[in-house]
Amino acid sequence: MLNIGAVLLLLIGAADVIPPCNLPTTVENADITENQQVVYNHGAAVTYACHKNYRMEGEGTIRCQNGQWSPNTPTCIGVKTFCNATQPNITTQCFGSLGGIVEVLLPKTSQNDTYRLKKDNIVIVNIRSETTDWRYSFIASTGIFTIEDVSIKDAGEYSMEVHDADGKQVANTQFYLTIHESRIPFIARSLTVVLLLLAALGVYWALKKKKTSRPRDIALSSMAVDDDVLYVNVSGATGRAGGE
Incomplete structure (x- = not known):
């Protein structure tokens, strides 16, 4: 036993x-x-x-x-980041996070103004609200340009030109967007x-x-x-x- x-x-x-x-x-x-x-x-x-x-x-x-x-x-x-790029004749440094939202303050435009927003010299938003990417949006009355679901391809140099009804340039601003990646x-x-x-x-x-x-x-x-x-x-x- x-x-x-x-x-x-x-x-x-x-x-x-x-x-x-x-x-x-x-x-x-x-x-x-x-x-x-x-x-x-x-x-x-x-x-x-x-x-x-x-x-x-x-x-x-x-x-x-x-x-x-x-x-x-x-x-x-990534969370929402904000950048003020209304100062003319300089390139403002802006930052974004992967998967987040970037809001950039650009010059406001009136009903008779025309504008073109470019990225690396390619038009991405214009007066007819035609964009090359669904993630881009621009509200003329507030001057807020938004990029949603930020990706690495969004990094680069942006510029915006605004002309009045007579074709005279009334605003010209630039900003460079840097995307934070994993360290x-x-x-x-x-x-x-x-x-x-x-x-x-x-x-x-x-x-x-x-x-x-x-x-x-x-x-x-x-x-x-x-x-x-x-x-x-x-x-x-x-x-x-x-x-x-």
Whole structure:
């Protein structure tokens, strides 16, 4: 008959090993600000923070649960930025965030004025409100030019010319739009992928080594009843007492 110590050993040997988590997913336009580690065991947590001009959607802190991160990693969405480009004869520097909205204040126009808004010398908005991109819009009465869902292709030099009914130029302004991208360079992203692979291989070999090195029969002389030696088969076979 097995004693209590043998039963405990059987339970320990049969218990599943709780796997660790791989390196957490890289979030565009965000950094991990707390608990950066090489290996994340069950219960470990990391916290993300979005870059400037970005807002977070989702939970900022995720936790390792049975080898998986929970909840899903958050996303960082570009927010609205504003730029005043009404000053003539200079090029105003404006900024935008990927996925966000850019509003640029340009000269207001009257009903009899004509205007052309160009990007890199190509007309994108004119008096007939014809645009080359659905994301562009211009309100003549307020002078607000808007770009929605900003992408990297929106970066560049913009100019606007306004003429009155007699064809005389009454306004001429320029601005240059710079788009903020993720600060994580390509090499850093590649290094993250390599570390993920190494961590996965390390976990695999550790589990394999533990499985192959586990003995099938373990002597429990310190737990035996009387002076006999009790042997327990960890694989589940019935225990047998020595000296039968």
